[in-house]
Amino acid sequence: MAMKRTATSAIRAILANSTKSGLASPIFTRDLHASPGSKKIVGVFYKANEYASMNPNFVGCVENALGIREWLESQGHQYIVTDDKDGPDSELEKHIPDLHVLISTPFHPAYVTAERIKRAKNLQLLLTAGIGSDHIDLKAAAAAGLTVAEVTGSNVVSVAEDELMRILILMRNFLPGYHQVIQGEWNVAAIAYRAYDLEGKTIGTVGAGRIGRLLLQRLKPFNCNLLYHDRIRMDPELEKEIGAKYQEDLEKMLPQCDVVVINTPLTEKTKGMFNKELIAKMKKGVIIVNNARGAIMDTQAVVEGCSSGHIAGYGGDVWYPQPAPKDHPWRYMPNHAMTPHISGTTIDAQLRYAAGVKDMLDRYFKGEEFPPQHYIVKDGELAPQYR
Numbered sequence: 549m550a551m552k553r554t555a556t557s558a559i560r561a562i563l564a565n566s567t568k569s570g571l572a573s574p575i576f577t578r579d580l581h582a583s584p585g586s587k588k589i590v591g592v593f594y595k596a597n598e599y600a601s602m603n604p605n606f607v608g609c610v611e612n613a614l615g616i617r618e619w620l621e622s623q624g625h626q627y628i629v630t631d632d633k634d635g636p637d638s639e640l641e642k643h644i645p646d647l648h649v650l651i652s653t654p655f656h657p658a659y660v661t662a663e664r665i666k667r668a669k670n671l672q673l674l675l676t677a678g679i680g681s682d683h684i685d686l687k688a689a690a691a692a693g694l695t696v697a698e699v700t701g702s703n704v705v706s707v708a709e710d711e712l713m714r715i716l717i718l719m720r721n722f723l724p725g726y727h728q729v730i731q732g733e734w735n736v737a738a739i740a741y742r743a744y745d746l747e748g749k750t751i752g753t754v755g756a757g758r759i760g761r762l763l764l765q766r767l768k769p770f771n772c773n774l775l776y777h778d779r780i781r782m783d784p785e786l787e788k789e790i791g792a793k794y795q796e797d798l799e800k801m802l803p804q805c806d807v808v809v810i811n812t813p814l815t816e817k818t819k820g821m822f823n824k825e826l827i828a829k830m831k832k833g834v835i836i837v838n839n840a841r842g843a844i845m846d847t848q849a850v851v852e853g854c855s856s857g858h859i860a861g862y863g864g865d866v867w868y869p870q871p872a873p874k875d876h877p878w879r880y881m882p883n884h885a886m887t888p889h890i891s892g893t894t895i896d897a898q899l900r901y902a903a904g905v906k907d908m909l910d911r912y913f914k915g916e917e918f919p920p921q922h923y924i925v926k927d928g929e930l931a932p933q934y935r
């Protein structure tokens with residue numbers, strides 16, 4: 549992974565690749581030898597403008613650059629930070645040919661395509677400041693012998709709390725009431741005719757990894773009927789403690805749920821998974837919360853479901869692409885509780901993922917391994933959750 553080991557791990561990656569994935573590998577064109585010394589590190593974050601100086605712990609933005617500029621520069625490394633990430637004239641594009649490390653966040657993702665990887669001849673390490681590295685073409689990264697790592701666990705509490713909030717906002721029909729207040733109106737009936745308690749409802753999470761489990765734990769005191777679907781069943785002790793029932797068959801779980809929450813990564817298997825057919829299997833009047841990734845949904849199927857009333861409410865913070873264009877149809881569909889991608893970038897989360905990135909950079913400079921759960925691509929292999 550790190551400088552000293554780059555050549556060996558890349559060679560292992562070639563072998564792993566050619567024998568396991570059968571991908572055409574561009575790896576032989578890459579310079580496998582990292583020179584010691586100064587590295588060019590590029591960070592892509594969202595810009596904060598006037599908000600940058602409002603909180604000393606607001607480290608996740610361009611201006612505050614994860615709080616690691618001084619540390620990196622004092623060691624002789626070059627650190628370039630930008631929010632300008634898309635298109636051939638972007639700032640990021642200028643640095644693709646000679647950067648060694650690219651740090652990006654899911655909140656303002658630098659889309660790392662196979663084509664960019666091919667041109668990034670010095671690139672060794674792709675770090676995600678947060679969780680979810682689907683903005684990177686992971687197969688291309690593996691084929692090129694790159695290391696991809698994220699700060700696993702860094703914002704799981706932040707996301708689970710946000711999901712609980714969105715479930716309540718939609719179940720209680722909160723947003724129309726809020727808008728009434730701002731617009732000088734008072735119409736209890738217009739809210740109350742479709743506002744419900746959460747107690748007694750059936751809630752199913754699709755994906756019960758770190759975030760899904762935390763959500764189930766937080767839902768327990770609400771006295772709901774909790775279900776979960778995952779590729780892997782939880783340990784029976786934990787299942788009992790959380791009080792959620794395992795549903796091996798997703799299509800059998802969905803018609804039971806008043807609320808469906810999506811908590812899987814975006815992978816080849818989950819991309820567009822919630823299409824018209826799968827949504828049709830859900831209860832009429834279902835609430836869907838998706839803070840996982842926008843592209844897990846078929847965009848148009850969600851719009852149609854919300855417009856027909858089959859989906860009573862859709863909430864989340866993830867879109868495709870990001871930033872969402874002004875004409876993204878989810879902005880204009882009825883009964884949504886959408887925001888920009890914010891759930892995993894609370895100040896607490898920022899401090900955790902900034903510390904995680906700093907720790908991995910430090911290990912990279914020293915030629916040390918990362919915590920194993922952080923690897924998304926290592927030695928030509930994708931982490932299990934992305935296979």
Ligand SMILES: NC(=O)c1ccc[n+]([C@@H]2O[C@H](COP(=O)([O-])OP(=O)(O)OC[C@H]3O[C@@H](n4cnc5c(N)ncnc54)[C@H](O)[C@@H]3O)[C@@H](O)[C@H]2O)c1
Pocket residue numbers: 678679680681701703704707754755756757758759760777778779780811812813814815817818839840841865866889890891892893933
């Ligand atoms: N909105 C945000 O700010 C934000 C922040 C963090 C994470 N996320 C998203 O949430 C996702 C989940 O995060 P996590 O920390 O819980 O990850 P995790 O790896 O701990 O859990 C993911 C779970 O999904 C399951 N899974 C994967 N593919 C599946 C499939 N096809 N069918 C059923 N289950 C499947 C896995 O078995 C695993 O249990 C991330 O990959 C990321 O996309 C969003």
